[in-house]
Amino acid sequence: MQFGAASSTELVSSQGRTIIADAVVAKIAGIATREISGVFDVGGGTARVVGALRDRIPGARVNHGQGVAVEVGAKQAAIDIGIVAEYGVALHELAAGIRRNVIAAVERMTGLEVTEVNITVYDVVLFDETAPAGESDVRPRVQ
Numbered sequence: 001m002q003f004g005a006a007s008s009t010e011l012v013s014s015q016g017r018t019i020i021a022d023a024v025v026a027k028i029a030g031i032a033t034r035e036i037s038g039v040f041d042v043g044g045g046t047a048r049v050v051g052a053l054r055d056r057i058p059g060a061r062v063n064h065g066q067g068v069a070v071e072v073g074a075k076q077a078a079i080d081i082g083i084v085a086e087y088g089v090a091l092h093e094l095a096a097g098i099r100r101n102v103i104a105a106v107e108r109m110t111g112l113e114v115t116e117v118n119i120t121v122y123d124v125v126l127f128d129e130t131a132p133a134g135e136s137d138v139r140p141r142v143q
Contacts (some may be wrong), residue, residue, distance in 0.1 A: 011075065011111055020110050026068040029079050029117075032105035033068070036097045038089035043067025044082045044122045077112045084123045095119045 011018045033042050043066045069080040079102060085094055103114045 018111075020072060020112065022070050022072050025070045025072050025077050025079070025106055025110060025112070028106050028109055029070065029081060029102045030066060030068045032102045033081055033083065033098050036094065036101055038086050038094045039083050039098065040086045040125045041067075041084040042081065043084075044120070072112065075113060076115050077106060077110070078116050078118075079106070079114065080118045080120070082120045082122050084125055085121055087124045087126045091121055091124075095121070 011020070030042055033039055067082045071078045081098065081102070083094075083098070085091055098119055099117045102117050106112060106114050
């Protein structure tokens, strides 16, 4: 995306400039990542633990930028995302889908050119791992 003098998405013009904070780009990227089927959660171990603690606080808001690191310049943005995928999903296809969705959302909403979206898959979750303790049908081996 070029930012010429006649561009309607220009962030710097004769009428002023628009600055988009890193946190805004991280939030957009986080939401766009969560929209993709096959993404169980966003963030590595520490980010997920902090998010789980925050979820237990009444009235606390979801941090959509969790697990997303961004670098925003005057015209471009680079994004790093950590995810936990659902077991059975083709990880290379999942990453491509995330990349497409994040680039489209960030460029459409901010006018910034996304130069790269790096994705780290921290874990793969099995659906039986997500069941709360005590709800499994496992019978004791001995009586």
